[in-house]
Amino acid sequence: MGELSRRSGVPIATIKYYLREGLLEPGVATAANQADYGEEHLRRLRLIRALIEFGGAQVTGAHAVIEALGNPELHPHDLLGEAQAAVAPRKRPDRSTPEWAAARTRVEELIAAKKWLVMPGSPEIDRVADALATCLALGVTELVDNLDAYAASAAGIAEMEVAAVLSRRDAAARLELVVLGTVLGEALFGALRMLAHQHESARQLGFQVE
């Protein structure tokens, strides 16, 4: 366990906590107070870290993702949903308002215009409507006006990410990339967006950077 802690950078007390919570499988006992941990443990521990420490997931959310990863019947779409729900535990706005219904219609129009292959009852449609409805309620019409441009950019990212998942050989490696790509891809893109804001505001305001 000491080596596992050293190689993963996770303190022993935290590893013991993950073991108690069932996030991590016990090692193979070799003596009364000794157990062997393999590469699989290290991999799993890194996944938990990505979800909890970097993605901001709660232990219960990470648990759901890890259970989903171990379920061979689960469709990758549903796993993606679990990963997304675990790292983005946001409250959603009231879905019974006329504003929300208008936002939902706007998303349906977008899907039709872009000929996106999306199931009509897909929960992702409602999540986009949640974000749009909140923009409308807060008077941030700029984001709504630029919806098409956001969608085009998201589609470009998604094309690349799905191709990366499909280029992995086996199902387990693909599923792992679905989860990690969801968490880390969002973090990476978010950080790049902030960096690009700095460049763009300097550029559009005509600043010089020394």
Added chain:
Amino acid sequence: MGELSRRSGVPIATIKYYLREGLLEPGVATAANQADYGEEHLRRLRLIRALIEFGGAQVTGAHAVIEALGNPELHPHDLLGEAQAAVAPRKRPDRSTPEWAAARTRVEELIAAKKWLVMPGSPEIDRVADALATCLALGVTELVDNLDAYAASAAGIAEMEVAAVLSRRDAAARLELVVLGTVLGEALFGALRMLAHQHESARQLGFQVE
């Protein structure tokens, strides 16, 4: 306060809590148990909701953003940093490792190649390095390989968002869009990315959607 609660959709108990925590200014007292709340209160309340309920910020984070909004000396860049820190309270990886240093160098090369106008000591550079280093530590090389494409996409989004901020007339309205755009733009883009994943996996796997 009853009307403020009805119009904002925030329960009275929550409004009282925000008042006690100093997130919301008291209304103008009109009688012993009565106070008037104006449009400014409604606007502020919606901003707090966006930060806390939709962006997942903590009360202390929302407090920092609201204080920053009231500070006329603060540069919009720093306000953006406050907003981002409030809604993304992620643990960062160890910055003393050789892997992190390699990731940091990769970000510097990206900035140079794209000729981005970014201050050399900007904290956003470190945040991108955090995300990249975590990808490398977890063996998710696909995201690192696609860094240029992520950056190009982030630049497109940022160009549009900065233009929207600059098209607002007064400083207060601009600052509000900086904060709300950071929170809601990320939520909107994230939801669209998930929706686009569904389309792309159906398309690349050759599925039909009925």
